[in-house]
Amino acid sequence: MPLVSSIYVNLSDVRAYTAEPIKCTVEFSKLTISDPTILSHDTGSALLCKFHHLKRIDLLELHGDLDRLVREITRTGLNLEALNLSNQRRVHVEGLKDMGAKMKSLRILICSRLSFLQNSDLIVIADSFPLLEEVDFSYPEQDYGSLSELDSINGFTNSGPFRVTDAGIAVLSLKLRGLIKCLEAADFLTDQNMIDLSQYLHNLTSINLNSCSTLKNPTFFTLTKNCPSLEEIQMERTGLGKEDPPTVLEKNPQIRSLKLAWNKCLNDETLKKLRFVCPKIGELEVNGCLELRTIWTSSDHSELEVLRAGSGINNEGLSMIGQSCRALQHLDLKSCLGVTTRGVKEVVGSCKGLREVKELLQCEY
Numbered sequence: 355m356p357l358v359s360s361i362y363v364n365l366s367d368v369r370a371y372t373a374e375p376i377k378c379t380v381e382f383s384k385l386t387i388s389d390p391t392i393l394s395h396d397t398g399s400a401l402l403c404k405f406h407h408l409k410r411i412d413l414l415e416l417h418g419d420l421d422r423l424v425r426e427i428t429r430t431g432l433n434l435e436a437l438n439l440s441n442q443r444r445v446h447v448e449g450l451k452d453m454g455a456k457m458k459s460l461r462i463l464i465c466s467r468l469s470f471l472q473n474s475d476l477i478v479i480a481d482s483f484p485l486l487e488e489v490d491f492s493y494p495e496q497d498y499g500s501l502s503e504l505d506s507i508n509g510f511t512n513s514g515p516f517r518v519t520d521a522g523i524a525v526l527s528l529k530l531r532g533l534i535k536c537l538e539a540a541d542f543l544t545d546q547n548m549i550d551l552s553q554y555l556h557n558l559t560s561i562n563l564n565s566c567s568t569l570k571n572p573t574f575f576t577l578t579k580n581c582p583s584l585e586e587i588q589m590e591r592t593g594l595g596k597e598d599p600p601t602v603l604e605k606n607p608q609i610r611s612l613k614l615a616w617n618k619c620l621n622d623e624t625l626k627k628l629r630f631v632c633p634k635i636g637e638l639e640v641n642g643c644l645e646l647r648t649i650w651t652s653s654d655h656s657e658l659e660v661l662r663a664g665s666g667i668n669n670e671g672l673s674m675i676g677q678s679c680r681a682l683q684h685l686d687l688k689s690c691l692g693v694t695t696r697g698v699k700e701v702v703g704s705c706k707g708l709r710e711v712k713e714l715l716q717c718e719y
Contacts, residue, residue: 386412387423402430410436410462421446428453436462440490444470447478454482464490466537473522480529488535489526491518492562520547527554534583537562545572552580560586564613571597571624578606578631586611595619595645599627607634615662616642625649629656640664641689647671650678660684668692669700676704686712 385408402408411427411434413420420442427434428449434457439445445465453460460483465471471494479489520543527533534557543566555561558581563569570593577584585608594617609632614620620643629635629650637660640646646664648671650656658679663672667690675682682705687693690713698713 383407383409384412385410386414387416402427402432406432408432409434410438412438413442414438414440414464414466416442421449424449424453428456432457433459435459436464438464440464440466440468442468444468445475445479447475447482450479451482458485461486462488466490466492468494471518473518473525476518476522476526477529480526484529485532486530487532488537489530489533490537490562491523491540492537493565494518494540520544520551524551524554527551532557534558535560541566541568544568545570545576548573549576552576555581555584557583559583560588562588563592564588564590566592569593571595571599574628575600575603575631578609579604582606582608584609586613588613590615590617590639592617593619595621595624599624603627603631605631605633607632610634611637613637613639614643615639618644620664621645622648629654636660638662641686648674650675654678655680657681662686663690665689665691669694669697672697672701673704676701680705681707683707684710688712 385402385405402411413423416423420439424439424446427437437460442465445468463479463483463486468491471491476491479486518540527536533555536555536558543563545568548563548569549572555577561577561581561584563573566589569589573592574587574589574594577587584606587609590613594614596619612628612632612635614628617640620640622645625640625646635656635658638649638658639662640649641662641664643664644666646666647668649661649663649667650658651674656679659681661675661679661682661684663675663686667675667687669692672687672690672693675685682701685701685705685708687698693713698711702708702711
């Protein structure tokens with residue numbers, strides 16, 4: 355029987371409610387459910403049990419009784435590893451409590467773009483799924499405000515009817531000791547919040563802070579200092595570069611990927627400090643960073659393999675990249691208006707392992 359990794363199914367078209375048994379001719383590991391009619395005869399769990407290899411279920415396009423379907427999924431006994439509850443009004447924690455008690459295999463929970471989310475929800479999630487490795491509460495649809503300081507973790511109380519704060523995220527991080535990936539595109543976070551939170555993120559390998567516009571240099575350098583397992587930092591469209599970097603810098607050779615695109619204040623001097631702190635970068639995205647002119651100098655020696663260059667790069671800057679980044683394999687120059695065909699030819703000649711160059715459709719000669 356063939357195994358397919360992903361499939362989208364409108365379950366109302368499956369005719370699950372006839373007397374005829376359903377026979378699956380393919381097995382797949384990912385299922386998207388969008389039609390609430392699966393619940394109309396309380397046979398949702400029976401239908402889902404037909405798909406024995408399911409590892410992930412996406413409910414992000416479901417417009418119906420989410421809590422009821424979560425309970426149906428729990429009754430299947432499937433060994434799910436990932437559940438996506440995004441684009442919903444809110445999550446119902448009672449259903450998640452029941453799932454957490456019976457489904458111990460879940461490692462990824464995605465709750466992006468919820469209309470309502472509060473600190474007490476995060477606590478229930480952490481208590482119900484203590485083995486979670488990846489959580490995503492990014493892009494909340496409501497302004498939740500912030501707490502000025504972290505209260506006692508054990509004596510935590512909610513602050514307002516519908517809000518999540520830095521204190522709630524701290525509780526989540528403290529309880530989920532195995533957390534390795536966290537996506538928190540929440541605009542209430544401040545540099546001080548991230549300094550406080552970093553002490554709970556020792557096992558974190560990846561963090562996504564894209565579009566957190568108030569976060570600046572202190573957040574980046576705190577994460578690199580306090581999170582020894584961190585391998586990837588995403589800080590696109592933030593305040594990176596608005597403040598001077600600290601004078602004392604500590605290297606973190608564990609970090610391999612920096613995604614820093616569209617930071618309008620990120621300049622050559624700040625990027626130089628970021629490179630010093632992260633000497634083993636293999637992937638760098640700085641496209642849309644208008645202030646950048648020099649990504650690498652010819653005297654540097656880099657292990658960089660993937661580069662999406664900044665808009666301010668010209669032939670001279672590209673030449674220095676070619677001289678210092680000899681391990682380069684993928685180069686994206688699509689936003690580099692100052693680069694010509696001559697510059698592209700030079701970097702191709704310098705980087706013998708280069709496999710892909712994305713450039714402007716029309717380069718000047």
